[in-house]
Amino acid sequence: MIRTNTITNIDALSGLKLLEDNSIDCIITSPPYWQLRDYEHDDQIGLEVTPVEYISKLNEIFNECKRILKPEGTLWIVIGDTYAGDKNGITDKKRIEFLGQSKIRKRAGKYPRKSLVMIPSRLAIAMIDEGWVLRNEIIWHKPNVMPQSVKDRFTIDFEKVFFFTKSRFYYFNQPKEPMKTMDVNSPRGSKGALYQLNKGLRILNNYNKTVSSKKQDKVGRHDYTGLNDRYITPENLMRNKRTVWTISTEASSIEHFAMFPKEIVETMIEAGCPKGGTVLDPFMGSGTTAVVAKMLNRDYIGFEINPEYAKVASERVGKIIYQHSIFE
Ligand SMILES: C[S@@+](CC[C@H](N)C(=O)[O-])C[C@H]1O[C@@H](n2cnc3c(N)ncnc32)[C@H](O)[C@@H]1O
Known part of the structure; x- marks a missing residue:
């Protein structure tokens, strides 16, 4: 049994299996990107050898999300792409030794080196095939993106956000601009x-x-x-609010977090979760989804595989709850 307003140190799939059918109002998450970071856990998602394996793992997780989401629920996924080839973003020496350099190179598989693999689109198509309703593809434009050292292509200053619903009839509090x-x-x-x-x-x-x-x-x-x-x-x-959201990234004290800016989560919660509802993040990281949920008077449930991150996230939310209790 998972209680609301908790972040559990568990892998996403096992955590989701503990939740009841049709019990969650809104899911906001950013799964580990394919081949981009090592979250130092054997059951982590993201280091699968091929995009096909990666997408199929995510599919399994999002199918569970569909079961536990209320019929009128909404799902928001932030996901970035990966270039084929090189070390595929893996910089950790031990991990490279563990996986073997040649195997990492092969991960580019049939994709030409230097090509984008189009992971976000592959995931979106797979999810539509599984019955999800894709209501919007949103561009999260990052105006403060760091300069990149590349000289043979443009600097990437956006990520994709997918807004899915479980059915054609869903909760939506129309945002305006x-x-x-x-x-x-x-x-x-x-x-x-x-x-x-x-x-x-x-x-x-x-x-x-x-x-x-x-x-x-x-x-x-x-x-x-x-x-x-x-x-x-x-x-x-x-x-009516449009689909290019210009929101600066926020600095995180812990390098690996790839933390959500609070504003992006605010926009999703206000549009896609009724007041008093429950927001789930199965890849909680530093806990931003939970922090914003509490700030907006919603409940939260979170899963995070890395015990250190789960602890940091719980402490971060604890501070917000404390501040709220002082002001109330
Ligand atoms: C992109 S980060 C999420 C960042 C988060 N949105 C934030 O604001 O901090 C993905 C997180 O998923 C965690 N993770 C990786 N594999 C997982 C799994 N199988 N189950 C649960 N968490 C996992 C990683 O440890 C990492 O913290």
């Missing part, structure tokens, strides 16, 4: 964008037709300068 002047200033004039907007924009439209016709440029774009006080302008209107 502010309209920008440029959203209305399309080359076709403001008509296209105005189409979907409410009364507020109709007022603006009227303004465009009557008062501001003199203030249009050649392609019909309007100048809204000075209107904010008197009229509803694009700046104070909201629109």
